[in-house]
């Protein structure tokens with residue numbers, strides 16, 4: 083049997099960024115509107131610093147107005163919410179993203195609730211989650227939006243009638259990707275840590291989206307032959323090579339066991355360079371959408 087087709091998230095993210103940059107140029111030229119993104123980072127978490135830098139650089143490269151607010155880990159809840167309110171009121175800002183996780187002691191839910199839903203480009207506010215679940219126009223979370231773009235690029239625009247299984251039910255990935263699949267007229271099953279006989283559930287899927295955060299949990303024999311597999315998981319594990327592992331070197335793997343899945347799936351996203359690059363590109367796209375809606379253009 084031939085190997086699965088690789089879904090190239092890096093190339094698709096490049097295409098999306100180019101489309102966003104063209105749209106930004108058009109909004110500036112025709113409407114004098116420059117979409118603006120504000121990213122807020124609290125504390126010194128190294129991974130968050132990398133993500134925030136990349137969000138700032140990519141939004142600037144797309145021609146957007148971009149501001150980054152770096153606050154110390156000791157920042158109080160009141161001061162953080164005050165900054166969010168200032169950004170809500172700032173007409174140059176159309177998208178607000180508070181980088182998660184927040185340092186201990188800060189209430190993530192309360193901070194998300196303080197963001198103006200029209201500027202909630204991370205799509206985490208209950209208003210956006212509610213709109214999404216009712217099939218209304220919403221700012222949807224970036225990674226799920228990226229998953230849908232990759233699926234349509236692989237399978238075509240029409241996904242109706244396909245059986246989709248989503249592994250994971252977080253508000254960041256599992257639930258919203260399930261809602262987007264439902265909007266696309268898929269028949270959707272959401273599986274989680276209490277699901278019985280996960281292997282059989284997975285084997286029903288024409289589309290399998292894995293967002294569990296457990297390295298290589300899904301082996302090839304859980305995958306229906308020819309299925310499209312979207313592996314959202316990003317897990318850091320020691321190298322297989324004992325010499326490299328002994329040096330403490332690590333690498334990234336997904337939630338799917340790529341080596342065995344490749345022999346069964348029809349198409350699959352690799353980790354890295356699958357879903358990962360789509361997330362920031364979709365953040366830029368969401369910021370343009372928010373700017374258009376706020377200015378009604």
Ligand code: NDP
Pocket residue numbers: 225249250251252253254255256273274275276277280293294295296314315316317357358359361
């Ligand atoms: P969460 O930890 O919030 O959610 C994990 C989900 O997986 C939960 O719903 C949990 O079930 C379920 N789960 C855990 N263990 C099992 C199991 N053994 N069997 C079945 N279900 C299980 O993770 P996120 O949704 O935030 O992230 C998931 C993965 O995606 C992570 O690896 C993360 O790093 C990655 N990620 C990647 C992004 C990207 O840009 N590519 C962006 C965001 C996340 P239950 O609810 O029952 O506990």
